[in-house]
Amino acid sequence: MANAIRKFAAAAALSGAVFAYAAPSIAADMPGEGVTIKMGQATWDTGWFHSEIYSQLFQKLGYSVDGPTTLDVPAFYQSVAFGDLDLWVNGWFPLHDTYKPAFEDTASIVGAVAEKGALQGYLVDKAAVDEFGIKSLDDFKRPEVKEAFDRNADGKADLVACPPGWGCEVKISEHMEAYDLGDDINTIKAGYSASMADAVASYEAGEHILFYTWTPNWTVNQLKPGEDVMWITVPERDGVDTAPAVKGLETCVSDPCSMGFAAADILPVANDAFIEKNPAIKTLLDEVRIPVQDIYAQNAAMNEGDDDVKAQAAAWIEKHQDEVNKWLDDARAAAK
Structure with missing residues (x-):
């Protein structure tokens, strides 16, 4: 009986030692x-x-x-x-x-x-670039361009922009004001995914589209730059922060490409x-x-x-x- 008690005590002591050793390891693994x-x-x-x-x-x-x-x-x-x-x-x-x-x-x-790794800026469908020679936001002051991109018949080109509260919404608003485009472009600020889905459907129906996007984003998988759409430029003007131009972007209408947004x-x-x-x-x-x-x-x-x-x-x-x-x-x- 005494031997059994001694063995049990030894086992308990060993078990306690194991737990005493293991506890710090568990704590270290799960800080x-x-x-x-x-x-x-x-x-x-x-x-x-x-x-x-x-x-x-x-x-x-x-x-x-x-x-x-x-x-x-x-x-x-x-x-x-x-x-x-x-x-x-x-x-x-x-x-x-x-x-x-x-x-x-x-x-x-x-x-x-x-x-x-995150580009951002404005894109238009490639067919419109070829038809109207679109290079920059300034081209949307031209009556024939506004009419071609006016999907809701309000006399302005429709731009899928960003919802209120997004950083891009602030920047797009700055561009609209700096380039005096308020009478030329209607900025759509509803839910972005739904607005872009509507724009994609319009493109597939043969209409012209103008939209803001960023990468990575599903939009540039659905509408491939260089094939379906092209990045356009933001004019460089005194007092307007257009961010450094991107060089070697073959999917832009010009090289270097002044996108209006920094990468x-x-x-x-x-x-x-x-x-x-x-x-x-x-x-x-x-x-x-x-x-x-x-x-x-x-x-x-x-x-x-x-x-x-x-x-x-x-x-x-x-x-x-x-x-x-x-x-x-x-x-x-x-x-x-």
Whole structure:
């Protein structure tokens, strides 16, 4: 009996030693255990794929994710500044530079999703470029051009623009005012996806179309630059910030191509206090990169009806497992 008791005590001691050793390892693997991230995401669905990738990576570190909460650009930057939300990965800079004063004292850009991979600007159907010799926004002051692009019979060319609250809506409004196009172009500011679907249908019916878009986006898969549509230019004028011209863009009406918008970086923005308390998240944000071509491919698949973003993000993580493992290991090391 005494031997049995001694054996039991020894086993218990060994078991306790194992648990005492294992506990720090579990904590190290899951530095976010017990912490909830209040995450935001953009209203444009082309940004949801990489948002979901980050969400799943956070969860692999033990964090719980509240959301992501979908909200407009100004609302997010106000929320992250006040700490009502912790972060999002849908910052577009320099397009969102106008919102920096709202958050830069209490939140910061951390890392990058994709750098210098996002073109944006205005496109028209190629047939109209050939028929009317369209080169820039100035051409929409010509009566015959306005008439050709007037799909609602209000005497103005119709432009699929951006909904209120988007950074591009502010920039497009600046262009309309700077080039005195208010009497020439009707900016459609309804839901972007629905407005673009209507424009695509009009194009397929043989009508001319003018629209703003960005890459990555399903629109340039549906309407291929160089085949169906062409980028047009924004005139260079004193006092108007048209951004550096893009060289070698064969799908533009001219080279170099003054697109009116700088090529954007897609960047995370996070609350400073949250980042200070969670070094694992800072390290992860610093290291993760998602090729813009992968975002483009998912956007195209989503437009074709595959809208299971969670499954698409999980598949991307599995495909890049070696790289993902390094990011997660570095994040865990930062938390020790």
